[in-house]
Amino acid sequence: MNAKLKKNFELKLGSAKRLIRLRKFEEAFTFLEDAHVLGQSYIFPHTITHIYMLKIGFLKKDKKEILGQLFRIPMGILGSMVGILPVGNTGGSNVSAFKKMKIRDDLEKMLE
Numbered sequence: 209m210n211a212k213l214k215k216n217f218e219l220k221l222g223s224a225k226r227l228i229r230l231r232k233f234e235e236a237f238t239f240l241e242d243a244h245v246l247g248q249s250y251i252f253p254h255t256i257t258h259i260y261m262l263k264i265g266f267l268k269k270d271k272k273e274i275l276g277q278l279f280r281i282p283m284g285i286l287g288s289m290v291g292i293l294p295v296g297n298t299g300g301s302n303v304s305a306f307k308k309m310k311i312r313d314d315l316e317k318m319l320e
Contacts, residue, residue, distance in 0.1 A: 209250050213319065217246045217253050220242045220246060221240070221243045221253075221260070223236075223239040224237075224240045227239065231267075233267060237261065237300065240300075244257040244258070244261075244299035245296060245297075245311060245315050246315060246319065248287075248295075249291070249293065255285055255288075257299055258280050258281045261273065261299060261301075262277035262278065272301050273300070275301070276301025276305070277301065294308045295311070296311040
């Protein structure tokens, strides 16, 4: 992960962590989705976004999110390791773990 991408990933993740502490889970999840798109090609960043999505699932007592993330964590590690990923997927259980998605322009610029 280059320095620019790492900085943007860390900014998104940091914003999500602050919002989780404030119990603003929906807003935090949006930042985690962005972080997921930015970090999904890298094992640790990809995994950490899913761990925080799982945390939100537990804090909200959202069974669908909890189960979705428990599936996505090991699959995401494997996908990042072998380079088979649904590009642009935002990582939440509200979308298929296998669905490719269009990357927003602002995130695309961060990935360049």
